[in-house]
Amino acid sequence: MKISRSLPFRNLAGKPVRTAVLIFLTALLSLTVFGGTLMITSLRTGLRSLESRLGADIMVVPYEATTKSNLENIVLQGATGYFYMDHARYEKILSREGIGQVSAQFFLASASSGCCSLAVQIIGFDPETDFTITPWIKKSYSQTLQKYDIVVGNDLNAFVGDTLSFYGTECHVAAKLDKTGTSFDTAVFTNQETIKALIQSSIDLNMNTFRNINPEQVVSCVLINAAEGYTPEEIVNDINIHIKKVKAIQTKEMISGISDSLQGVSRIIGILILIVWILGIVILLLAFTMSVSERKKEFAVLRVIGASRKKLAGIVMQESLLICLAGSAAGILPGLLILLPFHQLIEEQLNLPFLLPNSGAILGYVIGAILASVLTGCTAAAASALRISRIDTALILRGDN
Amino acid sequence: MKKISLILDAVLCVLSALLCFGTKYLFHACPPKEDGSWMACHWAEQTVFGLGLVLLILSLVMTCAIKDQKVKSGIALSLEGIAAMALVTPNYLIHLCMMTDMRCHAVMKPAVMIISIIIILCGAAASVLHRKEETES
Incomplete structure (x- = not known):
């Protein structure tokens, strides 16, 4: 009894x-499904976080600003730059x-200060x-900002x-501030009184x-929400026709580029997961079948000494099950060791909003990746288990298999 | 048992070398500023390099020169302490740069953290195994 329990080990x-x-093989399967799912979720969470920060239908910037290659990143994600x-x-x-609602914003990129060689967007x-x-x-802060009070993004070491x-x-x-997964995490926010003083400095x-x-x-950009009864398209056309030297842009149009890139990355990761899973299932199926085939005599001997077909x-x-658990x-x-500590590097390399989900998720x-690997492995092994439970002991031991 | 402890000792040597030279050449801190001066993270890198060098020398001595299992166990224990120092050096003992998306935060800190944790775990296992070998012999 004791031996039969320890036999699989x-x-x-x-x-x-x-x-x-x-x-x-099972480790590869779980790594792909876990890593891929976490990547896709983090990218989607990042985009949702960016969308929730947008808040305005239209953005009006000086016409010269449209020539800036990183305009979208400056106004949408808080990348450094000013106009x-x-x-x-x-x-x-x-x-x-x-x-409807309208408000002006002011941008200023700090010079590299004593702490670091990179500028901070204010x-x-x-x-x-x-x-x-x-x-x-x-x-994060319910009080009114006083002069020279600033609110810092989550990625600033302050x-x-x-x-x-x-x-x-x-x-x-x-x-x-809370983490957003965008360049806003390295930006500094302040009221117009302070930023005007900083621009002057x-x-x-x-x-x-x-x-x-x-x-x-001066102002850097103007954010607008359309009044009831008006569409953002109408207002964008009206401003672009009637006000010189400015460019009105619908924020949804600006984010569509980021959204498209994200869709592309998600699709590639999704296809990769699918390919690895199909390959993994086929290889595991083959591996278990071959392993059981070459051990037919071993199983036949076990039958002779009294092990049931079920056993x-x-x-x-x-x-x-043991292989799948160890592999998972x-x-x-x-x-976990790559994605969690190196998420900043991944965000930087992808150049897309990237926000890890909370620890519960x-x-x-x-747990999902472990279950998926165990289910796949056990399904692949089930066919072999069924085959081995039907072996003809006499035939195998005679060597006529 | 002896085989496992030998593998662990070798792993500790490799990890110490990785922490030492990796911090300097692979996952180094931020480059110098335009004016040539260094940021705070550079000194964290130098400290981790120094601690890595001590780890490397100790782990090499433990693996190649020492035969006494008790001494080996003691050295493995000291490796844990030094690795713990290396773990807390970036950003806790020595401040890193202002933005956490900079290289020192995004690359050096997590790499040092992971290697140090693995050294601590391997060091603990090696220490226990060498103690066991001592009592068995």
Whole structure:
């Protein structure tokens, strides 16, 4: 009884190469399904996070800004870059028909400071009219931002109470935002009073490429929500026709590029998962069939010494279960070790919004990947188990198989 | 048992070499600024390199020069402590750069973290195995 219980372990330990190959195959299966699912989910979560930050139907930027190759990233994701247009144009936009909510934003890229060689994007907003950034900031900071108060993105290595210096002006970190999976995570947000002071400091230090601007008389972009009864298309056409030197763009159009890239990456990963799974199932099926075929005599001897047909099938199934569990662990562990600590690197390489799901969801994917591998392995082994339970002992032992 | 502990010792040598030279050449911190000066993360890299070098020397001595199982067990235990120091060096003992999407945060910190954790685990296992070998002999 004791021997029959430990027989599957002994069988596996007795053939280390065969066991290792089977474990490797199941590890590959679980790594693909776990890693692929986590990648696709993180990309989708990132896009959803970006969509929820958009908040405006239309974005109006100075015409020169449209020549910037990374305009989408600057206005949608908080990548570094800045441009300005006269405040008079903002006034003209306000006077157009169909404008519902409207708010101006101000951009400034910090110079590389003492801490690091990369610039930080500073985004200024008008707390009285803003309808895109404030609802998001309110989740982390419910008070009103004072002059020189800043709110930092999640990926900035600064914490509440710290002081950051931009163009020689010291700013106080009032709050830290939740992670978004976009470049907003490395941006700094502040009210228009502070950003105007910072723009002035950058001009005074001769570090702003726009040297002849008055910070009080410029805005970087205008965000608009269409009023009831008007469509964003109508407003975009109206602004583009009637207001010179600006370009109105529907935000949905801007995000479509990112969405298309994401769809492409998701599709490739999905196809890869499918191919690996089909190959894996076929190889496992073959491996189990071959393994059982070459062990026919071994099973026949077990029948002779009293093992039931059910017992033989049970041994094959237990062996496959052990292999699948070990393989799942061996596959999921490197997946976790690569995807979780290196998610920043993956985000940077993909250049797409990438936000890992919460730990509960990740645990769900781990369990799902283990179940999927075990089910696949056991299904592949089931056919062999059925075959072995029907062997003709006498025929096999006579060697006429 | 002896075979397993020998494999573990060899793994510790390889991992220590990886931590030492990998931090310098593979998963190094951020490059210097345009003016040639270094950011804080460079000093974290240098410290991890130093700790990695100590780990490498100790693990080589443990594997090649020491025969006494008790001493081997003690060295394996010390490897754990040094690896724990390496684990907390980037960003905890020595601050890294401002943005967590920079190379020091995105590449060096997780790589050092993973290798250090594996060294701690292997060191613990090696220490226990060498103790067992000592009592068995």
